[in-house]
Amino acid sequence: MSETGWVPIALSRCIAPGTSAGTAVHGAEIVVWRDTGGKAHAWEDRCPHRGMKMSFGFVRGDHIACLYHGWEYDETGTCRYIPAHPDLEVPPSICVTRYAVAEAGGMIWTALPLGEMPEVGPNAPEMDGLRSLYIDAPLDAVLAGLHTLALQVTQTGSLITATLGETRPTLGLHSIDADHSALHITLPSDTPTAIRLSLLDQLATLRRDVEAPLKETAQ
Amino acid sequence: MTQLVLHNYDLDDACYRVRLVASCCDLSVELRNVDMFPGMEQVSPPYLTLNPLGRLPILETAEATLRQTGAILLYLAGLDPQKRLLPTDTSELAQMTDWLFFAEHDLSVATTARAISIMDVPGDGPATLAQTRALLRIMEDHMSAQDVKGLGFFAGAEITLADLALFPAFALSRDCNIDHDAFPALRLWARRVRATPGFIVMPGIPDYH
Ligand code: FES
Numbered sequence: 001m002s003e004t005g006w007v008p009i010a011l012s013r014c015i016a017p018g019t020s021a022g023t024a025v026h027g028a029e030i031v032v033w034r035d036t037g038g039k040a041h042a043w044e045d046r047c048p049h050r051g052m053k054m055s056f057g058f059v060r061g062d063h064i065a066c067l068y069h070g071w072e073y074d075e076t077g078t079c080r081y082i083p084a085h086p087d088l089e090v091p092p093s094i095c096v097t098r099y100a101v102a103e104a105g106g107m108i109w110t111a112l113p114l115g116e117m118p119e120v121g122p123n124a125p126e127m128d129g130l131r132s133l134y135i136d137a138p139l140d141a142v143l144a145g146l147h148t149l150a151l152q153v154t155q156t157g158s159l160i161t162a163t164l165g166e167t168r169p170t171l172g173l174h175s176i177d178a179d180h181s182a183l184h185i186t187l188p189s190d191t192p193t194a195i196r197l198s199l200l201d202q203l204a205t206l207r208r209d210v211e212a213p214l215k216e217t218a219q
Numbered sequence: 220m221t222q223l224v225l226h227n228y229d230l231d232d233a234c235y236r237v238r239l240v241a242s243c244c245d246l247s248v249e250l251r252n253v254d255m256f257p258g259m260e261q262v263s264p265p266y267l268t269l270n271p272l273g274r275l276p277i278l279e280t281a282e283a284t285l286r287q288t289g290a291i292l293l294y295l296a297g298l299d300p301q302k303r304l305l306p307t308d309t310s311e312l313a314q315m316t317d318w319l320f321f322a323e324h325d326l327s328v329a330t331t332a333r334a335i336s337i338m339d340v341p342g343d344g345p346a347t348l349a350q351t352r353a354l355l356r357i358m359e360d361h362m363s364a365q366d367v368k369g370l371g372f373f374a375g376a377e378i379t380l381a382d383l384a385l386f387p388a389f390a391l392s393r394d395c396n397i398d399h400d401a402f403p404a405l406r407l408w409a410r411r412v413r414a415t416p417g418f419i420v421m422p423g424i425p426d427y428h
Contacts, residue, residue, distance in 0.1 A: 014403035016410065022400045055400070056393070058427040067425060131363040134401035182401075196367045204360060 006100075006122035007158045008107040008172030008184045011129035015040060015108060020064060022055030027177040028114055030099065031055040035062040035075060042110040043077055044097035054096065105159070106186040107172045124159060127170055127186035130196060133203050134182050137210045139175040142183065145210040146171075149202065164202050167195050223248045223295075226269070226277040228255035232330055232387040233288045234276045235421040236322075240292050240383050243417035244299035248278075256338060289323040289384070296380050304380045315374040318381035322388070326354055329388040329395075336395035352397055355389060355405065362404035371411050378415055386412050390424045 009023050010032050020033035022045050029045035031054040041064075045053050052068040059065075063072040063080060071094075072081040079094035100111035105124025111117070135142050143160075147153055150162035160171045172184035185203065187196060225241075227234045227250045241248045253275060254260040262273040270277045270286045278285040278294070285291045296304040306312045332347035334340040361373065373381045389405050392398075399406050412418065413427075420426045 011403065014407065016407060019406070019410065021403065021406060022398060024400075053398075055398075056425075058425070130367070132403050193367060197364060200360070200364055200367065 003112050003175075004116070005157055006102065006109045006111050006118070008109050008122075008174055009042065010108045011132050011184050011186070012040070012103050012106050012108055013129040014132060018059045020055050020057060020059055022053055023174075023182075024176045025110065025112065025114070026175055029053070029055075030110065030114075031057075031064075032101075032108055033059055033064050035059060035064075037062060039075065040101050040103055040108050041075060042099045042101040042108070044099070044114075046096070047071060048079065048094050048096060105170065105172075107184050122157075124172075125170060126189075128189045128191070130169065130185040130187050131200065131203075132182050132184045133207060134176075134180065135207050135210055136180055137214055138178055139173060139181040141210050141214070142181050142206075143173070145206050149206050149209070165195070165198055167191055167199055169199060222281075224251055224279040225249065226251045226253050226261075226266075226275055226279075228253050228261075228275050230422055231255060231275055232333070232391055232421070235387055236288055236384055237276045237278065237291050237295070238421070239386070239419055240295050240304065240380065242419045243383060243415055244295055244301075244304060245417060246295055246298055248295075287323070289319055292319070292380050292384060304378065304383065306374060306377070306379055308375070311375045311379070315379040315381045318373045319384050321354075321357075322381065322384035326351075326385070326388045329354065329392065332395045333391055348395055348397065351388070351392065351395065355392065355397065355402060358385065358389070359402045359405050362408050366404055366407075371408070373408075378412065382408070382412050383415075387421070387424070394423055 007025055009030060015021060015032055015034045017034050017038050018036045020031055023030050023032060031043050031045040034040050045055050047054055047066040049069060049071050052066050054064060054066060056067040057065050062075050065072045070083040071079055073096050074080045077096040077098045078092055079090045082088055082090055099114050100117045102109045102121040104122045106127045106129040109122045146162060150164050153160060153162040158173045160173060161168060170186045174182040174184060176182060225237055225248045255275060260266060261275050267273060272286060276288060276291060278291045285294060306315055328347050329351040331342055332351045335342045335344045335347060370376050372378050389409060
């Protein structure tokens with residue numbers, strides 16, 4: 001995939017301090033986690049020990065521990081502690097691959113190609129995260145569905161702003177793999193609850209419409 | 220208080236729901252461990268006398284033998300002097316009951332999917348998995364809406380029996396390869412459930428502390 005630049009991978013509010021979650025971008029698995037100090041991290045979702053997903057692990061302070069054998073990594077991705085050998089000075093070569101990470105517009109972002117560390121962060125307007133909507137369809141199909149449902153759709157990079165009913169959300173476009181995508185949905189912070197709820201319903205309809213033809217062909 | 224006896228199998232998620240609710244209500248229950256797998260003790264003659272349905276959990280009280288998980292959960296929540304898992308508001312109580320039935324009835328397919336996946340029980344693996352994912356998605360959509368309303372749990376602002384009845388299916392879904400990536404609202408909710416006083420885990424649900 002030749003896409004470059006910043007891509008959203010989660011809503012900021014969905015990754016609470018001290019938690020981790022797995023995702024993928026164009027099929028490459030990523031663990032997104034937030035240390036207890038509040039800083040977000042995006043790493044390859046693979047423990048250097050035996051390849052367990054780091055996203056199954058748990059956060060301890062500014063370390064993330066693997067669920068399998070408890071190896072702990074610090075915020076630079078370097079292994080610091082191996083429970084089976086508590087007295088061992090861990091060789092600094094045991095590292096998880098880190099990717100660029102930034103927070104803007106209520107979303108957590110990483111940069112493509114993975115491993116690239118851009119100097120300038122993503123540009124996104126200040127917004128409130130509503131929900132991340134996961135859709136079993138390629139991003140192209142989601143975009144086509146959005147163009148059918150919404151009015152005045154404008155896209156800049158991985159962000160789309162569209163008029164849906166009485167509101168104008170900004171959606172972060174996230175291609176998980178060839179068959180799965182996510183929309184990270186954000187709204188201006190003064191949006192009333194009733195409008196937020198009706199937007200949730202419209203987006204659930206979008207998901208149903210986009211997935212329906214794919215389910216039929218699968219049968 | 221009279222002694223409660225739970226006929227229990229540690230790896231069974233319905234038995235876990237009962238242990239979890241008892242623990243969160245601070246009730247002591249005597250456990251009789253049953254060799255459900257591979258022994259199939261729950262269909263042995265003495266157990267069929269206790270429960271002709273041939274399954275667990277079974278709760279024996281001084282007055283009755285209860286064998287529907289939902290009924291056992293309601294009974295335990297009612298025994299709690301503080302009734303901390305039962306809303307007093309009629310509408311919240313109805314919503315709790317709605318999700319309790321969802322957990323006990325609809326979500327039973329998640330138990331089947333997991334049994335097929337980890338215990339090699341015969342069945343349509345792919346179909347039960349797809350149904351389980353669809354049900355988790357209904358839960359995710361609901362909790363996304365609850366978030367918007369500022370409500371942290373399935374039936375309202377406080378934890379109820381519904382949350383504890385629903386929790387195992389989500390927490391155990393990785394056993395059948397349904398990871399939690401696509402369920403951010405449920406991840407946040409599960410964290411709140413884990414923070415409940417008395418919360419306990421079962422094998423397959425990691426204890427992070
Ligand atoms: S695989 Fe991660 S610690 Fe062993």
